[in-house]
């Protein structure tokens with residue numbers, strides 16, 4: 738049985754789409770102790786830290802992941818407040834951003850690691866629409882306060898990469914790994 742070591746409802750929803758059986762468990766790895774400023778280093782080390790914690794607790798097949806947004810200068814993580822979410826979203830309005838997801842998979846005694854990214858070019862976010870989104874609290878728990886399948890969708894000018902990567906788990910590449918290991 739595959740264990741999705743994540744508290745993320747979005748990751749669970751994405752994994753459900755593959756049709757593979759899994760159970761979701763959270764693992765307590767504190768990303769706050771990481772002090773990488775490079776988004777790739779951060780996301781790879783955060784997901785690896787989660788993976789190592791999970792390997793200690795579970796003998797099963799394991800999937801861990803971490804996702805960050807970057808505007809090219811800063812790492813945009815989860816907002817701590819409505820004001821923080823507004824700041825993070827305004828940093829993305831009218832800009833090109835990258836959403837990077839690193840994933841680790843332990844399967845059949847092998848470990849696969851991947852780092853995928855999706856690049857979005859957004860139109861300027863409409864101010865009143867942004868306020869409505871902020872009032873909805875849907876941004877909570879999401880990297881960069883971003884919802885590519887929700888609020889941000891209508892502002893996508895260009896996109897390069899998978900939507901699943903931007904939502905937190907690159908399902909298309911995970912399916913390739915599972916096929917390689919004859920699990921599906």
Ligand SMILES: Nc1nc2c(ncn2[C@H]2C[C@H](O)[C@@H](COP(=O)(O)OP(=O)(O)OP(=O)(O)O)O2)c(=O)[nH]1
Nearest residue numbers: 743744745747803804879880883884885903904905
């Ligand atoms: N629905 C949705 N969720 C998103 C989007 N972008 C990022 N996320 C979510 C996926 C993850 O739950 C969260 C990124 O935070 P983390 O990678 O630290 O994961 P999280 O702490 O949620 O769970 P975990 O560390 O796996 O237990 O943001 C998006 O566009 N739509």
